[in-house]
Amino acid sequence: MSQDLSRYHRQMLIPGFGEEGQRKLLGSKVLVLGCGALGTVIANLLARAGVGHLVVVDRDFIELTNLQRQVLFDEQDVTDAIPKAEAARRKIAKINSQVKVTAVIDDVNHTNIEKLAEGCDAIVDGVDNFETRFLANDCAVKHGLPYIYGGAVGTVGMTYAILPHTERGDSPWEQAGAATPCLRCIFEQAPPPGMNPTCETAGVLSPAVSIISSYEVNETLKVLTGNWSAVCPTMLSIDIWANTVKQFKVKRAYDVGECACCKKRNFEHLAGLLSSATTTLCGRNAVQLSQPKDAAAPKLDFEELAQRLRAHGPVTASKFMLRADIKDNGAEYELTLFTDGRAIVKGTKEPNTAKSIYAKYVGA
Amino acid sequence: MIYFDNAATSFPKAPGVSEAMAAFLARDAANPGRAGHRMAVAAERMLDDTRLKLTRLFDGADPSRMVFALNGTDALNMAIKGVLGPLAGKGAHAITTVLEHNSVSRPLQAMADAGAIELTRVTCDDQGFVDPDDIHKAITPSTKLIVITHASNVLGTIQDAVAIGQVAREHGVLFCLDAAQTAGVVPVSIEQMNIDLLAFPGHKSLLGPTGTGGLYVGEHCPAPGNGDTNHLRPWREGGTGGDSSTPTQPAIYPYYLEGGTPNTVGIAGLAAGVDYLSKQDTTQLLAHEQALVAKIIERLASDDRFTVYGSLDATKHVGTVSINIQGYEASDAGSILDDSFEIAVRPGLHCAPYAHRRLGTFPSGTVRISPGPFNTEGELDTLLDALDQIAG
Numbered sequence: 001m002s003q004d005l006s007r008y009h010r011q012m013l014i015p016g017f018g019e020e021g022q023r024k025l026l027g028s029k030v031l032v033l034g035c036g037a038l039g040t041v042i043a044n045l046l047a048r049a050g051v052g053h054l055v056v057v058d059r060d061f062i063e064l065t066n067l068q069r070q071v072l073f074d075e076q077d078v079t080d081a082i083p084k085a086e087a088a089r090r091k092i093a094k095i096n097s098q099v100k101v102t103a104v105i106d107d108v109n110h111t112n113i114e115k116l117a118e119g120c121d122a123i124v125d126g127v128d129n130f131e132t133r134f135l136a137n138d139c140a141v142k143h144g145l146p147y148i149y150g151g152a153v154g155t156v157g158m159t160y161a162i163l164p165h166t167e168r169g170d171s172p173w174e175q176a177g178a179a180t181p182c183l184r185c186i187f188e189q190a191p192p193p194g195m196n197p198t199c200e201t202a203g204v205l206s207p208a209v210s211i212i213s214s215y216e217v218n219e220t221l222k223v224l225t226g227n228w229s230a231v232c233p234t235m236l237s238i239d240i241w242a243n244t245v246k247q248f249k250v251k252r253a254y255d256v257g258e259c260a261c262c263k264k265r266n267f268e269h270l271a272g273l274l275s276s277a278t279t280t281l282c283g284r285n286a287v288q289l290s291q292p293k294d295a296a297a298p299k300l301d302f303e304e305l306a307q308r309l310r311a312h313g314p315v316t317a318s319k320f321m322l323r324a325d326i327k328d329n330g331a332e333y334e335l336t337l338f339t340d341g342r343a344i345v346k347g348t349k350e351p352n353t354a355k356s357i358y359a360k361y362v363g364a
Numbered sequence: 365m366i367y368f369d370n371a372a373t374s375f376p377k378a379p380g381v382s383e384a385m386a387a388f389l390a391r392d393a394a395n396p397g398r399a400g401h402r403m404a405v406a407a408e409r410m411l412d413d414t415r416l417k418l419t420r421l422f423d424g425a426d427p428s429r430m431v432f433a434l435n436g437t438d439a440l441n442m443a444i445k446g447v448l449g450p451l452a453g454k455g456a457h458a459i460t461t462v463l464e465h466n467s468v469s470r471p472l473q474a475m476a477d478a479g480a481i482e483l484t485r486v487t488c489d490d491q492g493f494v495d496p497d498d499i500h501k502a503i504t505p506s507t508k509l510i511v512i513t514h515a516s517n518v519l520g521t522i523q524d525a526v527a528i529g530q531v532a533r534e535h536g537v538l539f540c541l542d543a544a545q546t547a548g549v550v551p552v553s554i555e556q557m558n559i560d561l562l563a564f565p566g567h568k569s570l571l572g573p574t575g576t577g578g579l580y581v582g583e584h585c586p587a588p589g590n591g592d593t594n595h596l597r598p599w600r601e602g603g604t605g606g607d608s609s610t611p612t613q614p615a616i617y618p619y620y621l622e623g624g625t626p627n628t629v630g631i632a633g634l635a636a637g638v639d640y641l642s643k644q645d646t647t648q649l650l651a652h653e654q655a656l657v658a659k660i661i662e663r664l665a666s667d668d669r670f671t672v673y674g675s676l677d678a679t680k681h682v683g684t685v686s687i688n689i690q691g692y693e694a695s696d697a698g699s700i701l702d703d704s705f706e707i708a709v710r711p712g713l714h715c716a717p718y719a720h721r722r723l724g725t726f727p728s729g730t731v732r733i734s735p736g737p738f739n740t741e742g743e744l745d746t747l748l749d750a751l752d753q754i755a756g
Binding site: 286 | 695696699700703704712727728729754756
């Protein structure tokens with residue numbers, strides 16, 4: 001069946017794209033992980049560009065503070081309190097009816113990511129935590145899928161396209177000599193919880209997000225159209241406030257490293273060995289989150305965390321624990337943190353809500 | 365890690381338990397009674413030996429009435445639903461107490477909610493003891509079953525099973541004792557306590573592995589087929605290995621209640637636990653646990669920063685006591701003990717919500733400290749020191 005391509009005329013004029021590239025896009029399926037600041041830009045641009053099938057996954061519901069940067073949502077969505085993935089599906093249906101969107105309202109974790117990525121041609125990163133990024137990286141390397149990493153917080157953003165080394169070494173990007181190191185070649189481990197700023201604690205400027213996510217889409221379009229040699233081989237880091245743009249050469253990380261993931265093909269994140277665990281606490285409206293035991297991980301710095309969390313409500317901290325009252329999207333939570341990174345989120349019985357609060361306010 | 369959560373499951377297990385399981389799994393792990401070959405016979409023999417050991421331990425009359433279960437909950441469901449279940453006829457009355465674990469209170473409450481039974485839940489005093497006279501007063505002509513825990517899993521207080529059993533027998537009411545917290549460490553006598561249904565887990569004070577437990581069915585609960593309407597109904601039905609020709613469960617104990625392949629590997633471990641206990645002076649084991657509880661009570665009961673719940677007389681406790689630290693929710697205190705001190709205790713409701721309502725500790729619960737036979741005084745001192753630091 002041939003589709004009317006006239007709406008894509010302008011991008012088909014780009015050399016290396018053309019009608020053939022457009023048809024490739026329409027025949028592609030992309031997994032968009034997260035549908036927040038990055039994810040909405042990614043889904044929006046991929047849909048307008050005519051990527052035939054988008055699988056959009058997000059566990060959260062839309063809230064007022066999202067509108068500053070999450071481009072697919074409006075005030076009515078906040079009033080209706082609809083899930084982000086579903087709101088994106090509805091909006092994209094109006095933008096481009098040639099695109100199919102599968103909305104998945106769920107946490108992305110080691111039990112479901114491979115199923116979500118089934119039949120996809122690429123994974124694009126719009127998540128807010130490193131645990132999920134390392135999981136996506138494992139999935140991408142294991143199944144030979146390009147994974148476009150991206151993240152932004154404050155005024156800083158980073159992005160990098162992973163064209164993974166596969167087990168058989170015969171992927172089109174490897175044949176084109178364009179394979180790149182995976183995320184674990186570059187960062188051996190996800191940073192321990194509480195070490196990194198989050199949008200909720202450090203803020204975020206919307207251009208940082210839209211630049212990074214637009215760049216992710218750019219790389220995705222190259223990937224989907226098979227323009228392997230055009231894919232940027234470096235990791236890009238920008239600070240839109242300090243006016244710096246840095247390109248990190250990462251190729252050596254694969255050449256000299258002993259990457260557990262793409263060299264040894266040891267998919268620890270996918271096996272769930274490094275994932276956090278949740279327990280709904282007996283008799284209480286509370287969920288406990290436990291981090292995987294890592295003896296080398298430093299103890300949480302309560303003082304610094306307390307400072308970050310004070311913007312959201314009263315915080316108390318002792319040698320043993322930190323407690324913060326947090327208002328999030330109209331609901332009130334009590335977050336109790338312990339020195340090894342475990343937390344009790346009071347105010348919900350839903351593990352996904354607790355995970356979301358943790359990712360937003362502590363950072364994982 | 366210092367482990368003070370023996371009321372949930374004992375740790376470590378008795379010496380020899382994991383070895384016995386590994387040996388059974390490696391050598392003899394055939395399906396008992398499902399074939400005549402020597403391995404099946406050996407597995408069956410191991411089960412029968414263990415039945416005999418358990419029957420002797422609990423002063424029962426007939427080892428064939430010792431039915432294996434998957435845990436205490438499974439045994440209690442067998443007993444409660446067996447006596448009161450839908451096949452047993454409507455309008456029966458049951459008596460239980462506020463001290464019960466959910467494995468007793470949930471099946472009973474579900475049947476009461478469905479209109480299948482009438483349920484009376486007898487309260488306890490501030491010390492955590494049920495008055496046998498209150499049980500007596502609750503008995504009506506339609507009372508069919510009394511179910512009570514031998515020791516509260518929240519407070520550790522040991523109940524007067526002898527007096528309650530006597531009341532039950534005098535009124536011709538079946539008496540089911542939940543020995544989850546006592547079996548193996550507090551003497552349980554089916555005969556002297558007039559127990560009709562004794563439910564117990566294998567993985568607590570019997571020092572065996574999880575996935576094991578048992579229900580002893582006394583002679584007042586006859587098997588079907590002799591015209592007695594009082595018989596227990598099988599809650600779980602299926603393959604028994606022996607008589608496969610009957611259209612329903614064969615009317616022979618223990619197979620009548622033992623549908624499905626039993627946890628032979630676990631039971632081999634349980635047998636090793638019972639063997640270990642049989643070589644110990646269990647009076648000493650109980651005294652050891654009570655001495656540790658006494659020290660906790662002594663240190664915390666007079667300290668304003670702590671609350672100790674229930675009886676302060678350690679000789680009326682199993683190795684379990686519940687406390688709270690001023691200014692801390694139980695779950696936070698539990699997390700701190702694990703995180704900063706590497707001490708395992710159990711915070712929360714301990715699956716006994718009615719007990720916490722009675723104590724006024726619902727829904728946050730308490731911090732339950734439950735020493736076992738292998739805890740030392742030194743470990744207890746570390747715990748008491750940690751509690752002192754947390755309370756500030």
